[in-house]
Each structure stands twice: as C-alpha cells, then as structure tokens.
Amino acid sequence: MLTCLREDFGNPSSAHRMGIEASRRIKSAREAVLSALGDDRGAFGQVLWTSGGTEADALGVMGAARARKGHGRHVVATAIEHPAVLGSLDLLAAEGFETTLVPVEPSGVVSPEKMAGAVRRDTVVVACMLVNNEIGTIQPVAEVARAVRGERRDVHIHCDAVQAVGKIPVDVRGLGVDTLALSAHKLHGPKGVGALWLRKGARLSPLWSGGGQEQGLRSGTENVPGIFALGVAIGLAVGSLAEEMARVAELRARFANRVLGQGLGAWENGSDAPRVPHVLSLSFPGLTAEPLLHALEGRGVFLSAGSACSSKERGQSHVLRAIGVPDGAGTLRVSLARDVTADDVDTAAEVLVEEARTLAR
Numbered sequence: 001m002l003t004c005l006r007e008d009f010g011n012p013s014s015a016h017r018m019g020i021e022a023s024r025r026i027k028s029a030r031e032a033v034l035s036a037l038g039d040d041r042g043a044f045g046q047v048l049w050t051s052g053g054t055e056a057d058a059l060g061v062m063g064a065a066r067a068r069k070g071h072g073r074h075v076v077a078t079a080i081e082h083p084a085v086l087g088s089l090d091l092l093a094a095e096g097f098e099t100t101l102v103p104v105e106p107s108g109v110v111s112p113e114k115m116a117g118a119v120r121r122d123t124v125v126v127a128c129m130l131v132n133n134e135i136g137t138i139q140p141v142a143e144v145a146r147a148v149r150g151e152r153r154d155v156h157i158h159c160d161a162v163q164a165v166g167k168i169p170v171d172v173r174g175l176g177v178d179t180l181a182l183s184a185h186k187l188h189g190p191k192g193v194g195a196l197w198l199r200k201g202a203r204l205s206p207l208w209s210g211g212g213q214e215q216g217l218r219s220g221t222e223n224v225p226g227i228f229a230l231g232v233a234i235g236l237a238v239g240s241l242a243e244e245m246a247r248v249a250e251l252r253a254r255f256a257n258r259v260l261g262q263g264l265g266a267w268e269n270g271s272d273a274p275r276v277p278h279v280l281s282l283s284f285p286g287l288t289a290e291p292l293l294h295a296l297e298g299r300g301v302f303l304s305a306g307s308a309c310s311s312k313e314r315g316q317s318h319v320l321r322a323i324g325v326p327d328g329a330g331t332l333r334v335s336l337a338r339d340v341t342a343d344d345v346d347t348a349a350e351v352l353v354e355e356a357r358t359l360a361r
C-alpha cells in the first residue's frame, strides 16, 4: 500500500507504464476478492470497487431497485439490517418505493418463510445480511434466496456480507444472491474501501455517472492503494480462516465464561443461533452501556455499545429491540480481532466485571 502511495501512484486509466502498473495491482486485488468469494476468475460475476460497505450496500439495494422500477416498487429487508441498508430503503421510500421490514425470531435469525411471505407481485429487491454486526448471528441467506425465488424468480437479492467475509467461509455460488457487499476494514484492511460482487446478468443503475470506470457502474478514479490493500488483506484472512475461527471461538467462550455467572445477571445475546466467532454481545440488567464503556476505556479496554457504526442510535438499538432485549439493560459488543490473545481476553473480562460491579452499586 505504501509503495502505491509513494512510488507507483499511476492512474489505472492511463495508457503509460505507470498506469499499466496501477491496473495490474487492481487486477491482482480483483482476483483475490473473487477467489475469496468462491468465484475464481469471475466465472459467475464481477467485482465493483466502492468506498466501503456503506456504498456497496447502497449500490446493491438502490442501484438494483432503480434498475427494476418499471417492474414494481416494493423492497423487502430483514429488520436487523445495518443502517447502510435501512437508510437506502428510506431513500427509496422518498422516491415512491414501498418497503417491508421482516421481524426476526428472538434468537436473532430471520425465517426464510417469513421473508418469502413478504414478497409481493411488485417486489423488486430483497435484502438479507449474512452476519449481523451487533449480535453476530448468521442469517440463512441461501434458504432465504431459495424461498424468495420460489415466490418470484426475478427478484434481485442483495446480501450485506460485511461482517462475514474473512470471518466465516463465504461462497457466492451457494448463497444464490445477485449482489454481495464487503468492506476492507473488517478484515484488517484500510478504512474507506470495499467491494460489491455482482452476479453476471444482474442489472444495476449506477448511483452517479462520470468517467465510466467499472463499466460505468461506479465512475471515479479507483482508490489504488486501498484496493490493493484490500486484495492483500482478504487473501491473508481467507488463507488462515479455519485456524482463526477455532482460535477466536475459544477466546469468545473464555471471555463469556469469565463475565457471565459473576453475580451481575448478565446474559449473552444471539447465543442460541448459529453465529460468527468474533462477535460477543453481552447485556447487563440495570446498567447503562455508555458510562461502562468510558470506565473501561480509562483502563485500556475498548468495546462498543451495539456496534461502532451505529453508536449514534439513541436508546436500545433496532437490533436489540428486534430480539426483545429490555430497555433497562445496557449492552456491550465485544469484537475479537486477529491480534487479540488469551491474556488480553482475561484482562478485559476482569476489568469489565470490576467496572460493572462498581457501576451496579
């Protein structure tokens, strides 16, 4: 990435040697992303570079809905989507689309039958995330896609896989979706770069126009250093996926064991459902998350309430409300990264129990 910034700063649209070098870097990143998604050499689709997960979700949801507005103006999504998807639905509603949010079960998982039941004759897009960012539950996307297509074959299915790629195996061939969003900073890549995988034959309207990059679907000079880094990061993440999943799952259980059963009445959200190893959502009755977070921060432990990307939400988040977490409970989200060790987990759990006890007094 530093080489791209310092020396090889050519524009991939230029025909000269430096431009060709920049295109070569983008090509290697494209191959890495496609291969990480089970689509070697783009046999089933292509990768569009974006400024991150938010833009990839916006292009997947709004771009598909606008491309199909001649067929209908109804969009369906799970109630626990990230604000990047929910906000796209709001923007579509302002353009005259109708939207239906499908509630999830108390376990934090959506029912494929309920998703299919929300599909109408005028439904053009269905959005179902693969992993929820606040509670880590894995959604049955392949089953949702099958059930939805049983109702209407030509619906565009968008999947926000931002919290899944690099954490659990993701194979676009098996998921049966038309677009899939990912973001580099969830895989230890840089912030501000992501990608949208687009199935061959699926149609999108670009969100804006310009120089015609990415076949006109996402104009603008490519962020070569970011894209190159995303390619390297995704290769590293996927290369060590199985070992990392086992290691992180053990650390999560260790953390939970050290916090639960300490007389705080705390519980784990989403633990009855299939979930990713790196997310732990803990609720503490009678506590407010914010003061607890600040107390922890003062002792070098950095956690978030709900999720970092939606921490501006007031009160209980839409996800916690959807699974019935009572208003009087404060919820913390613990994310376990590649560089977190067992010692880190022990220290963080000890500090969390101490500070929660102090605040509960």
Ligand SMILES: Cc1ncc(COP(=O)(O)O)c(C=O)c1O
Residues within 6 Å of the ligand: 051, 052, 053, 054, 055, 057, 082, 084, 129, 131, 132, 133, 160, 162, 163, 183, 184, 185, 192, 193, 194, 309
């Ligand atoms: C599930 C999910 N979707 C989308 C996003 C947005 O991605 P970005 O921050 O790259 O815009 C995030 C969080 O960052 C997320 O967790």
